[in-house]
Amino acid sequence: MNILKELANRDRVFDFLAPADSPVDVRHGPILYMEDVTVSFDGFKAIDNLNLTIDDGELRCIIGPNGAGKTTMMDIITGKTRPDTGKVWFGSRHDLLTMNEPEIARLGIGRKFQKPTVFEALTVFENLELAMSADKRVLPTLTARMNGAMRDRIDEVLEMTGLVAQRRQLAGILSHGQKQWLEIGMLLMQRPRLLLVDEPVAGMTEQEMERTAELLTGLAGKQSVVVVEHDMGFVRSIARKVTVLHQGSVLAEGSMDQVQGDPRVIEVYLGESEEAV
């Protein structure tokens, strides 16, 4: 009970809402730096000497045929998979290979998996509230003691995700697209510096895809966003810079036009059942 009381104390629970200097140092370089990263599974190199840098505030799209290593790359960044060799730095101060998954998440790397995992029996508002709370078991306590800053942040995220009108709706009755936006919103509640988004538009209608494009391009600048996506039309609609992965390393990098015109890229996509580049 004492613990609950402590958690309900505004000053303690909402400490993290106070504007704090981010511990991530990007003054002298990129927000994410991967150098010569290699990972083998039973002798098979899923990631093979991968070199990748993401600038602060950048929106980067990562494409590549099935099995290129895109998911494994995200797993390495978030600490789920440890590489055999290489360096992975978040800003110039944080060596991610010395940190575990929760530590990396707390540092400001958020990951959105392909399938939405919102709490369907809670409202949109409650989902966002829960995403902000340090302890996922104390929702009722927090609701009773919510402060202005917390409400403001929820309003801001509802606005960003286009879910203002749905704030009191149960998440379970949202459309597929709305659930995806809510989940992105839940990540935004934690104010991540880098957001990793896996196939955000799979299963979406054209209209939902357009809205998702607006959402993701709107986030860029405020935070860095890395989007892994197979839908080339969507990638074209949001991409500034595209990285093509193939057999665990970077095959090409540049504007959508540059990579689409690259003969090596065309070659690896030939025979793919997905929409060709």
Ligand SMILES: Nc1ncnc2c1ncn2[C@@H]1O[C@H](COP(=O)(O)OP(=O)(O)OP(=O)(O)O)[C@@H](O)[C@H]1O
């Ligand atoms: N835990 C694992 N054990 C063995 N092999 C694995 C493991 N994880 C990934 N792989 C293999 O590593 C390669 C890269 O897989 P990964 O899932 O990263 O590719 P991907 O680019 O995300 O593919 P997709 O576009 O199909 O999602 C694949 O050949 C995959 O079979």
